[in-house]
Amino acid sequence: MNALSLSTEAVMFLAEEPAKGPxxxxxxxxxxxxxxxxxxxxxxxxxxxxxxxxxxxxSFDTENPGPDQAFDEGTDRxxxxxxxxxxxxxxxxxxxGRHHGDPTERG
Numbered sequence: 001m002n003a004l005s006l007s008t009e010a011v012m013f014l015a016e017e018p019a020k021g022p023x024x025x026x027x028x029x030x031x032x033x034x035x036x037x038x039x040x041x042x043x044x045x046x047x048x049x050x051x052x053x054x055x056x057x058x059s060f061d062t063e064n065p066g067p068d069q070a071f072d073e074g075t076d077r078x079x080x081x082x083x084x085x086x087x088x089x090x091x092x093x094x095x096x097g098r099h100h101g102d103p104t105e106r107g
Contacts, residue, residue, distance in 0.1 A: 062068060
């Protein structure tokens with residue numbers, strides 16, 4: 001086979017008219033309906049999100065940051081934080097007050 005016959009066969013294949021049976025074209029109205037429903041859903045979602053964004057304040061900075069700073073005091077420590085036993089005591093309150101730090105301790 002040379003390149004000319006291969007290209008001729010490709011042109012003939014592409015030029016053939018596709019077979020149109022009794023089921024031809026019946027899926028396109030359903031596909032169009034699904035696409036239109038998805039577009040409407042996206043439009044409604046965008047409109048709803050814009051309404052929610054308009055409810056947000058311009059800035060989340062507070063006029064008086066003192067109470068927030070007092071609440072955050074000590075949460076970003078790298079050195080000098082609570083010891084591991086204090087941390088276990090704080091985190092173990094939800095499980096009956098048991099400490100999980102010492103593997104030899106039975107309780």
